[in-house]
Amino acid sequence: MIITINREFGSGGRELGKRLADALHVPCYDHQIIEMIASEQGLNEEYVANVGEKCIESAYPLTIGHRLAMMPLMMDQTIRVASAQRQLLEKFATQGDCVIVGRCADVILKQYNPLNIFVYADMDSKVERCMRRAPEGENMTRNEMEREIRRIDKERAQYHAMYADTKWGSREGYHLCVNTSHHEIKKLVPAIAQFCKDWFAEL
Amino acid sequence: MIITINREFGSGGRELGKRLADALHVPCYDHQIIEMIASEQGLNEEYVANVGEKCIESAYPLTIGHRLAMMPLMMDQTIRVASAQRQLLEKFATQGDCVIVGRCADVILKQYNPLNIFVYADMDSKVERCMRRAPEGENMTRNEMEREIRRIDKERAQYHAMYADTKWGSREGYHLCVNTSHHEIKKLVPAIAQFCKDWFAEL
Numbered sequence: 325m326i327i328t329i330n331r332e333f334g335s336g337g338r339e340l341g342k343r344l345a346d347a348l349h350v351p352c353y354d355h356q357i358i359e360m361i362a363s364e365q366g367l368n369e370e371y372v373a374n375v376g377e378k379c380i381e382s383a384y385p386l387t388i389g390h391r392l393a394m395m396p397l398m399m400d401q402t403i404r405v406a407s408a409q410r411q412l413l414e415k416f417a418t419q420g421d422c423v424i425v426g427r428c429a430d431v432i433l434k435q436y437n438p439l440n441i442f443v444y445a446d447m448d449s450k451v452e453r454c455m456r457r458a459p460e461g462e463n464m465t466r467n468e469m470e471r472e473i474r475r476i477d478k479e480r481a482q483y484h485a486m487y488a489d490t491k492w493g494s495r496e497g498y499h500l501c502v503n504t505s506h507h508e509i510k511k512l513v514p515a516i517a518q519f520c521k522d523w524f525a526e527l
Numbered sequence: 528m529i530i531t532i533n534r535e536f537g538s539g540g541r542e543l544g545k546r547l548a549d550a551l552h553v554p555c556y557d558h559q560i561i562e563m564i565a566s567e568q569g570l571n572e573e574y575v576a577n578v579g580e581k582c583i584e585s586a587y588p589l590t591i592g593h594r595l596a597m598m599p600l601m602m603d604q605t606i607r608v609a610s611a612q613r614q615l616l617e618k619f620a621t622q623g624d625c626v627i628v629g630r631c632a633d634v635i636l637k638q639y640n641p642l643n644i645f646v647y648a649d650m651d652s653k654v655e656r657c658m659r660r661a662p663e664g665e666n667m668t669r670n671e672m673e674r675e676i677r678r679i680d681k682e683r684a685q686y687h688a689m690y691a692d693t694k695w696g697s698r699e700g701y702h703l704c705v706n707t708s709h710h711e712i713k714k715l716v717p718a719i720a721q722f723c724k725d726w727f728a729e730l
Binding site for chain 2: 442444446493495496498499500501502503505506507508511512514515516518519521522523525526527
């Protein structure tokens with residue numbers, strides 16, 4: 325029972341993944357994937373997060389000149405991180421049932437027949453959620469927050485396109501797409517957990 | 528509790544709607560919408576089905592000459608059917624909880640805050656399902672069936688575009704999108720029914 329979660333930024337997909345894993349009594353892998361790769365490869369976590377969930381272009385916001393000079397190192401580290409990530413995801417998948425949030429696990433673990441869930445919400449709900457959870461002192465306006473959400477989702481879509489034929493967030497690549505607008509995640513989880521159980525029972 | 532179902536042809540969306548309505552103990556409105564409009568307006572059922580779920584272009588496959596001559600009548604009847612359909616959908620919505628399959632109820636009944644479900648499947652599953660259910664003597668090849676499925680879905684999308692800002696089948700317009708590939712509809716319904724109940728309980 326491998327369940328993957330792709331999610332729009334601010335839609336509550338991470339929380340949904342965590343709660344779904346709890347409901348199914350399986351582990352949830354999320355940020356610790358980054359921590360594990362970082363520690364394994366002797367790299368900084370933020371750097372791994374960037375390389376691992378952004379496309380090459382946006383992970384390295386350098387000037388053209390720098391970028392050219394740095395190219396061999398960048399490519400090498402990108403490949404190292406991608407390879408470490410793939411091995412880690414495969415390890416999780418072979419260890420048993422789990423929920424994996426992000427990291428293109430839906431595509432990378434395709435041969436394990438995961439159940440792929442996409443979590444999304446309307447822009448107002450996402451802005452609302454992000455404003456509520458913003459760290460103290462962040463003080464973004466709603467407009468700035470909306471731009472930030474669009475930027476992050478664009479990066480996720482670009483990153484996904486490096487691995488997948490189907491478009492990030494387009495229904496074809498998923499088994500269930502859940503709109504969380506105006507709903508508490510925890511209220512939606514029991515039915516989704518039921519869906520997962522029934523789905524795997526029938527395979 | 529107004530639940531609307533949009534569905535790809537061959538995905539089992541109609542069956543899902545019927546079973547979901549049964550599970551929730553509410554009526555399901557599907558083909559009888561056409562029958563009711565036809566009898567009310569003194570029109571032929573097939574004709575109403577065409578006008579009601581296709582865009583004007585494809586509902587009237589006439590030569591240009593004929594089309595021009597027929598235009599006033601066609602427009603008049605299209606408007607009559609659209610208006611009768613809207614009134615009927617509103618009547619259902621005000622009468623109480625129900626499931627409505629197709630007919631753009633997701634958009635037409637927007638002010639009733641329906642839960643909108645989109646049902647889809649991969650092409651192989653849809654062809655399989657259609658071949659299994661084809662009337663005796665139809666004898667379409669798989670390729671012909673696939674073309675037919677694409678044609679019908681294209682019409683549904685065009686029809687939907689006459690009413691909606693969001694694209695038919697694009698996640699933004701729905702609260703839940705369910706991929707039925709390789710699964711029996713009846714096994715998926717209990718969790719979806721649970722989702723609907725929890726969703727409305729929280730509103």
